[in-house]
Amino acid sequence: xxxxxxxxxxxxxxxxxxxxxxxxxxxxxxxxxxxxxxxxxxxxxxxxxxxxxxxxxxxxxxxxxxxxxxxxxxxxxxxxxxxxxxxxxxxxxxxxxxxxxxxxxxxxxxxxxxxxxxxxxxxxxxxxxxxxxxxxxxxxxxxxxxxxxxxxxxxxxxxxxxxxxxxxxxxxxxxxxxxxxxxxxxxxxxxxxxxxxxx
Amino acid sequence: xxxxxxxxxxxxxxxxxxxxxxxxxxxxxxxxxxxxxxxxxxxxxxxxxxxxxxxxxxxxxxxxxxxxxxxxxxxxxxxxxxxxxxxxxxxxxxxxxxxxxxxxxxxxxxxxxxxxxxxxxxxxxxxxxxxxxxxxxxxxxxxxxxxxxxxxxxxxxxxxxxxxxxxxxxxxxxxxxxxxxxxxxxxxxxxxxxxxxxxxxx
Numbered sequence: 001x002x003x004x005x006x007x008x009x010x011x012x013x014x015x016x017x018x019x020x021x022x023x024x025x026x027x028x029x030x031x032x033x034x035x036x037x038x039x040x041x042x043x044x045x046x047x048x049x050x051x052x053x054x055x056x057x058x059x060x061x062x063x064x065x066x067x068x069x070x071x072x073x074x075x076x077x078x079x080x081x082x083x084x085x086x087x088x089x090x091x092x093x094x095x096x097x098x099x100x101x102x103x104x105x106x107x108x109x110x111x112x113x114x115x116x117x118x119x120x121x122x123x124x125x126x127x128x129x130x131x132x133x134x135x136x137x138x139x140x141x142x143x144x145x146x147x148x149x150x151x152x153x154x155x156x157x158x159x160x161x162x163x164x165x166x167x168x169x170x171x172x173x174x175x176x177x178x179x180x181x182x183x184x185x186x187x188x189x190x191x192x193x194x195x196x197x198x199x
Numbered sequence: 200x201x202x203x204x205x206x207x208x209x210x211x212x213x214x215x216x217x218x219x220x221x222x223x224x225x226x227x228x229x230x231x232x233x234x235x236x237x238x239x240x241x242x243x244x245x246x247x248x249x250x251x252x253x254x255x256x257x258x259x260x261x262x263x264x265x266x267x268x269x270x271x272x273x274x275x276x277x278x279x280x281x282x283x284x285x286x287x288x289x290x291x292x293x294x295x296x297x298x299x300x301x302x303x304x305x306x307x308x309x310x311x312x313x314x315x316x317x318x319x320x321x322x323x324x325x326x327x328x329x330x331x332x333x334x335x336x337x338x339x340x341x342x343x344x345x346x347x348x349x350x351x352x353x354x355x356x357x358x359x360x361x362x363x364x365x366x367x368x369x370x371x372x373x374x375x376x377x378x379x380x381x382x383x384x385x386x387x388x389x390x391x392x393x394x395x396x397x398x399x400x401x
Contacts, residue, residue, distance in 0.1 A: 001227055001231060001232055001233060002227060002228035002229075003226060003227050003228075004225070004226070017244045017245070019244045019245045020240070020244055022245075022364065022378075023245045023246060023247060023378065023381050023382075024205070024246075024375075024377070024378020024379060024381050024382045025204060025205075025244075025245045025246040025382070026202055026203060026204050026240075026241075027202075027203035028203075030202060030203075031202065031241045031244075032202060032241075033241065037241070037242075039221075039226055040232050040234065040238070041242065041298050042308070043218050043220045043221060043273055043274065043301045043308060043315075043317060044218075044220045044221050044223075044224045044308070045224065045226040046224060071244055072244070082305060082306060083305060085309070086308075086309075087306075088303065088305060088306030088307050088308070088309070088318065089306075089307065089308050091306050092303070092306055092307060096242050096298075099244050101290075101294075102306075103284055104284055104290040104291075104293060104294050105244075105290060105294060106243075106244060106245070106287070106290075106291055107287040107290070109365060110365050113244075115244065116290070162223065163311065163314075173225070175225065176222075176223070176224060176226075178225075179224050179225050180224070180225045180226070
């Protein structure tokens with residue numbers, strides 16, 4: 001598989017999954033996700049997917065500090081409606097990393113290991129997202145705003161050509177490169193575009 | 200970092216697909232991507248007969264729907280179940296098929312100008328005999344996958360050990376024995392894929 005080189009330089013995230021441990025899937029239940037893992041499942045790399053990835057990584061860093069975040073122990077709330085714009089794309093990224101789902105996922109064994117009912121939409125919160133640790137009750141709110149990372153002006157024109165089916169193969173390639181350049185810049189400026197507040 | 204997991208996770212059939220959205224946005228050259236069982240278990244949070252069954256059914260169904268010269272196309276595959284998404288096994292299996300094919304119920308990419316949409320491609324409460332129905336949306340061809348584990352018995356010790364582990368009474372050795380037995384059965388399912396899975400062409 002050939003993908004943009006910068007994928008390799010993006011942060012990875014390590015978590016502990018008690019269900020994986022219980023069923024002998026990963027030693028000590030330790031799992032690690034990379035941006036590449038997320039992109040494959042999402043079907044694309046874009047400012048929304050990279051934003052959701054960075055928001056989750058930074059939220060868990062703040063919530064767990066030196067501890068390893070625990071899958072299934074994280075409750076996530078979104079301000080937006082699930083059917084609105086890119087809410088679903090963001091939610092899927094968060095689910096893949098934290099294991100949290102609204103209705104799907106594992107329903108648990110003897111009251112343990114459940115992954116459903118860990119995600120809520122249209123929540124009455126002041127930020128775009130909120131991540132809460134179920135063991136300590138601590139939470140963080142997260143806002144993502146990539147508007148300071150400008151898109152190359154050529155992108156809009158190229159995208160229009162692509163959608164109309166009149167782009168040459170060079171133009172198609174150029175569009176893909178410009179698109180991924182912006183995603184790369186978002187990663188480089190993660191501290192500016194993602195704001196995490198501990199509560 | 201190196202993850203430690205049963206060695207068979209990476210030697211199992213790899214599922215290769217084409218994703219037009221990936222190609223459009225310059226993510227993967229030619230939009231070609233591959234999934235292995237390891238990646239699916241990371242997302243699912245575990246490896247078990249349901250996760251394995253869903254993985255193998257998807258692999259076999261896509262082989263039947265697309266011949267060897269064609270790559271299955273993410274976003275062009277509808278996946279249907281005959282139970283509700285609140286059913287435990289159904290939702291675990293649906294998540295696996297969603298990870299591979301890109302199909303989602305409502306949470307997914309909604310498309311650009313009518314293209315590349317990933318929503319409303321997972322269907323529940325459909326009427327058919329079998330476990331999962333896969334349909335190509337370009338030519339309407341469909342197959343139904345049936346999964347029957349009756350030929351792969353559960354080791355008698357497994358259930359006893361499982362209740363001990365769940366109640367917190369298991370010794371460390373018993374915990375390990377349980378984990379090994381559990382994953383041995385999963386490996387056996389992979390080794391008997393052609394017996395446990397039947398693909399019926401529609």
